[in-house]
Amino acid sequence: MASAHNFLSGRMAQAMRRKKRGIYLFFALAVALLLFLLAPAAAAAPVLVLKVQDAIGPASADYVIQGLRKAKDSGAPLVVMELDTPGGLDTSMRQIIQAILASPVPVAVYVHPEGARGQRRHLHSLCGPHCGHGTGHDAGRGHTGSHQLPGNGQTTGKRG
Incomplete structure (x- = not known):
């Protein structure tokens, strides 16, 4: 046992x-x-944020073009262009637009901070392939980020 x-x-x-x-x-x-x-x-590479402030000129164009190259080289999944500008030189704006359209990295344009400006008739071309802009901002003549419904603060979803 x-x-x-x-x-x-x-x-x-x-x-x-x-x-x-x-x-x-x-x-x-x-x-x-x-x-x-x-x-x-x-x-994973982080999202690259490019802050564009004041008037658009040759220095702004170079900054954006170099930033887009850096995003491509680093493998960034997205470039966010934080915009606060009254406009600027037509040639510099065109250089920026061409660089964005040629970029293999998607670009989102964000008018920021609240009350910031994103004016100039060519700004709409900047928003070509991928775009967004904050609510309550002036993005081009006659266009605001949102229209508030009276009393409740909700947006209508319409653009001006």
């Missing part, structure tokens, strides 16, 4: 060791999977 007891004890101990190894293996695989899934997110 003692030998039967030892036999069962040995089998149970062996089963417990296998179960313990299985648990360790499960957790090791779970951690490895988690690290594998998180690695691409950590390696």
